[in-house]
Amino acid sequence: xxxxxxxxxxxxxxxxxxxxxxxxxxxxxxxxxxxxxxxxxxxxxxxxxxxxxxxxxxxxxxxxxxxxxxxxxxxxxxxxxxxxxxxxxxxxxxxxxxxxxxxxxxxxxxxxxxxxxxxxxxxxxxxxxxxxxxxxxxxxxxxxxxxxxxxxxxxxxxxxxxxxxxxxxxxxxxxxxxxxxxxxxxxxxxxxxxxxxxxxxxxxxxxxxxxxxxxxxxxxxxxxxxxxxxxxxxxxxxxxxxxxxxxxxxxxxxxxxxxxxxxxxxxxxxxxxxxxxxxxxxxxxxxxxxxxxxxxxxxxxxxxxxxxxxxxxxxxxxxxxxxxxxxxxxxxxxxxxxxxxxxxxxxxxxxxxxxxxxxxxxxxxxxxxxxxxxxxxxxxxxxxxxxxxxxxxxxxxxxxxxxxxxxxxxxxxxxxxxxxxxxxxxxxxxxxxxxx
Numbered sequence: 001x002x003x004x005x006x007x008x009x010x011x012x013x014x015x016x017x018x019x020x021x022x023x024x025x026x027x028x029x030x031x032x033x034x035x036x037x038x039x040x041x042x043x044x045x046x047x048x049x050x051x052x053x054x055x056x057x058x059x060x061x062x063x064x065x066x067x068x069x070x071x072x073x074x075x076x077x078x079x080x081x082x083x084x085x086x087x088x089x090x091x092x093x094x095x096x097x098x099x100x101x102x103x104x105x106x107x108x109x110x111x112x113x114x115x116x117x118x119x120x121x122x123x124x125x126x127x128x129x130x131x132x133x134x135x136x137x138x139x140x141x142x143x144x145x146x147x148x149x150x151x152x153x154x155x156x157x158x159x160x161x162x163x164x165x166x167x168x169x170x171x172x173x174x175x176x177x178x179x180x181x182x183x184x185x186x187x188x189x190x191x192x193x194x195x196x197x198x199x200x201x202x203x204x205x206x207x208x209x210x211x212x213x214x215x216x217x218x219x220x221x222x223x224x225x226x227x228x229x230x231x232x233x234x235x236x237x238x239x240x241x242x243x244x245x246x247x248x249x250x251x252x253x254x255x256x257x258x259x260x261x262x263x264x265x266x267x268x269x270x271x272x273x274x275x276x277x278x279x280x281x282x283x284x285x286x287x288x289x290x291x292x293x294x295x296x297x298x299x300x301x302x303x304x305x306x307x308x309x310x311x312x313x314x315x316x317x318x319x320x321x322x323x324x325x326x327x328x329x330x331x332x333x334x335x336x337x338x339x340x341x342x343x344x345x346x347x348x349x350x351x352x353x354x355x356x357x358x359x360x361x362x363x364x365x366x367x368x369x370x371x372x373x374x375x376x377x378x379x380x381x382x383x384x385x386x387x388x389x390x391x392x393x394x395x396x397x398x399x400x401x402x403x404x405x406x407x408x409x410x411x412x413x414x415x416x417x418x419x420x421x422x423x424x425x426x427x428x429x430x431x432x433x434x435x436x
Contacts, residue, residue, distance in 0.1 A: 015110050016056055022122040023052025023103050029129055030096055048103050056107040067108070074104055099129060153192060156324065157185045175335045175368065183331055183367040184324045186261060190254060191217045208289070211243030215250025220361075222247040223396040227403035227412070241411035242289035244400055248393060248419055249281035255366060255389065262370035269382050273426045277389075280422040288415045330364035338368060347380060354384040358391025383430050390423040 027048025051074070058067040078097045102125060110118040164177040194216035202209050207226070214222030223244050230240040256274045259267040334357065341349030357365040365388060369381050393416060400412035 012060070015107075015115075016053075018115070018118060018122075019052045019056045019107050019110055020049060022106070024049040026099060026103055026122070026125060026129070029126055030099065048100065051100055052103045052106065055104040056110075059107045059111050071101075071104060075101065095129065095132075099125065152321070153188065156181075156188065156321075161185055173335060173339060174374075175332070175371070179371045180328050180331050183262075183364070183371065184327050186258065187327060187363055187367070188324060190257070207239040207243040208246060211246040211285075212250050214243075215247035216254050219247040219251035220392065220396055220399070224399050224403065227400045227408070230404045230408040237407035237411055238289050238291050240404065240408045241400075241415055242285045244396070244412055245281060245285035245288055245415040245419070248396060248416075249278055249285055251389070251392075252278040252281060255385070258367065259370060259385075262367065263381075266370065266378050266381055266385075269378050270385065273382070273386065273430065277419075277422055277426055281419055284415045284418040288411050291411060327361075327364055330361060331368055334365040335368045338365075338374060342374060342376070347376070350374075350376070350380075350384060351387065354387035355391045358388045358393075359395045362388045362392050379430070383427065386423065386427045386430055390420065390427060393419050393423060 024045055027045035030048065031044035054070060054074075055067070058070045061067065078100060082094070082097055106118065106121065109121060161178065161181050164181050166176050166178045168174045168176050194213050197216075198210070198213045202213065211222060211226065214225075226240055226244050226247070230237070252274050256267065256270070256278075259270055259274075337353055338350065341353045345352075354365070366385060369384055374381075397412070397416035397420065400416065401409055404412055
């Protein structure tokens with residue numbers, strides 16, 4: 001009924017209302033900004049409304065000459081104002097000038113494009129106008145090399161990736177350079193997000209946040225570092241152990257995201273297993289955390305002046321071409337080993353390989369499974385994924401038990417006993433009900 005009521009009004013009328021309302025709102029935002037800052041401006045709410053209306057009227061003219069002439073006249077007037085203001089106030093910016101020109105041009109979008117595009121652009125204009133201080137705060141936090149790092153990611157994903165061939169390297173090795181580098185880009189992107197969260201949103205995070213974000217980057221490396229740092233006794237044993245278990249819980253989340261991206265059909269089989277393993281690890285981590293070590297120093301989860309603060313140094317930036325090349329070579333190696341195992345040893349050989357790779361870096365092997373064409377069922381692939389994660393958890397348990405001491409070692413052992421037990425249950429469940 002509401003949609004039919006809207007259709008009663010002419011299309012041009014609705015477009016005019018949109019242009020007028022948003023032009024007025026942008027002008028009101030400019031008034032609020034300049035009244036707070038002080039100083040002379042060329043106009044605010046009514047001026048912006050008139051500029052939007054003028055642009056709308058000229059867009060309706062039969063020839064584009066009228067609109068272009070109006071834009072040129074407005075640009076000249078704003079230019080005169082800007083240069084005169086620049087002589088009086090050396091720090092005057094161009095934001096309000098650009099906003100006025102955009103308001104004048106927006107009727108072109110409203111009339112000729114879908115209405116959602118016009119609404120999106122208007123909202124974006126208002127947000128950008130209001131977020132000046134927010135952007136200033138972020139830019140002050142950024143290191144001088146951060147934009148260079150972002151540029152490297154753009155090169156990796158936007159230049160190198162599209163240029164790589166999509167044909168398989170060989171009939172015996174059914175993987176293409178494009179697939180290999182795509183895996184590199186996705187893994188690097190996830191690691192980079194974890195890096196940015198840790199560095200800029202949680203720079204003084206406690207142990208639990210460090211474990212969670214580290215698990216998104218590398219649960220094995222996080223386990224190694226936290227277990228080694230636990231001997232410094234900067235926090236309670238329960239916090240160190242819980243952070244290690246939380247890192248493994250986030251490993252399950254990270255790997256399942258990769259399954260969703262690269263093999264959606266496989267995710268339909270694996271999701272109940274990952275859900276079970278993820279929540280089991282979360283419950284285990286929370287249980288370990290609640291086992292307070294009365295003998296050790298107490299500290300808050302957020303990393304107050306006690307134990308949780310700065311116990312772990314920030315990991316290095318993951319967007320390194322050398323790291324990317326190593327990952328690509330490992331991907332190619334595991335793709336070759338997978339084909340050799342299947343060709344000469346069958347599923348038994350692939351099963352052994354899936355256990356062995358858990359004691360190295362499982363990401364290249366798993367990405368190969370998700371992307372490769374190995375002529376095995378989805379159930380078999382699911383079992384291999386569970387195998388690799390199980391043996392990788394064994395490796396982390398060994399790290400924790402060797403590097404940690406005392407109460408931390410005990411709690412890590414209890415936590416990983418629960419994790420490995422749930423991993424065995426998931427593997428048996430897969431063998432009994434899903435492996436075909």
